[in-house]
Amino acid sequence: MIQQTDLDERRLVEALKRGDSSAYAQAVSQFSPGMLAVARYYLDTGSAEDIVQDCWVTVIDAIQKFEGRSGLKTWLHRIVANRCKNRLRSTHREIPTDFSERLDPELASRFDASGRWATPPKLRFDASAEALLENEALSNCLDKHLAHLPETQRSALILYEAHQHRSDDVCNILDVSASNLRVMLHRARQKIFLMVETFQETGQC
Amino acid sequence: MLMCRELAGIASDYIDGELTTGRNLSVKMHLMMCRPCRSFIGNLRTSTELMRRHTASHVEAAVIDRINQRISEALGARPERKD
Ligand SMILES: [Zn+2]
Numbered sequence: 630m631i632q633q634t635d636l637d638e639r640r641l642v643e644a645l646k647r648g649d650s651s652a653y654a655q656a657v658s659q660f661s662p663g664m665l666a667v668a669r670y671y672l673d674t675g676s677a678e679d680i681v682q683d684c685w686v687t688v689i690d691a692i693q694k695f696e697g698r699s700g701l702k703t704w705l706h707r708i709v710a711n712r713c714k715n716r717l718r719s720t721h722r723e724i725p726t727d728f729s730e731r732l733d734p735e736l737a738s739r740f741d742a743s744g745r746w747a748t749p750p751k752l753r754f755d756a757s758a759e760a761l762l763e764n765e766a767l768s769n770c771l772d773k774h775l776a777h778l779p780e781t782q783r784s785a786l787i788l789y790e791a792h793q794h795r796s797d798d799v800c801n802i803l804d805v806s807a808s809n810l811r812v813m814l815h816r817a818r819q820k821i822f823l824m825v826e827t828f829q830e831t832g833q834c
Numbered sequence: 835m836l837m838c839r840e841l842a843g844i845a846s847d848y849i850d851g852e853l854t855t856g857r858n859l860s861v862k863m864h865l866m867m868c869r870p871c872r873s874f875i876g877n878l879r880t881s882t883e884l885m886r887r888h889t890a891s892h893v894e895a896a897v898i899d900r901i902n903q904r905i906s907e908a909l910g911a912r913p914e915r916k917d
Binding site for chain 2 (some may be wrong): 648650654657658661681682685686689732736737740743744746749750751752753754757758759761762768771786787790791811814817818819822826
């Protein structure tokens, strides 16, 4: 059975191939957040935006050859990743990686020597994610903490969580091993867990 | 026996269904007996869902505007296609 989303995507791709400007506007707002997440993984914010802009211009011609084997989102994210990797090759910029520990240091400090909880989690968060997000202060706090995450963790998070890429796609786009991706996700989730707990307990961000 | 610290380290894999059957079973066993870890897993799930919803569309409108600007310039400069 053909999914509705596949059908929508096929229509969108056809419109892009025709050079339909409203199709481009739709695609830009739909796909740019993920493309920027990819670019910011590799480059500073300014260069990342430049690369994404350049990629969109390339897409105008490249889309003619797009056959839909990989899905538009994955295709776009790969174009961005490849450009960033080429840019890095020319400037020899290293991608920082620290994957030695699965636990965030703050979380790790909450266990005793035998590996039991010394400072156990406070009670269960009493509301669903949806209900929690209605709290504007918490939402702002989340923004602040996401902004403080290392770029690598934030990008992995955005691609995996928000854009629902499969793990192997994320690994391919970000050039990390599956186990490194897992560690980035662990660490990012743990940080957000600690943040929400503090917020729930003290009302402070 | 799986300790709480170890469980916390693989909790994220557990949530995503990335553990082997044996590991998965030992997490389940531990959770049956350990209330703090049940809270931890529940809260980690909520945190994950929170991020999923929150990060979905987070880009400044100005950035999108600049991209649209570049595209309309590029589309305008393109030779007409004969269809
Ligand atoms: Zn436990």
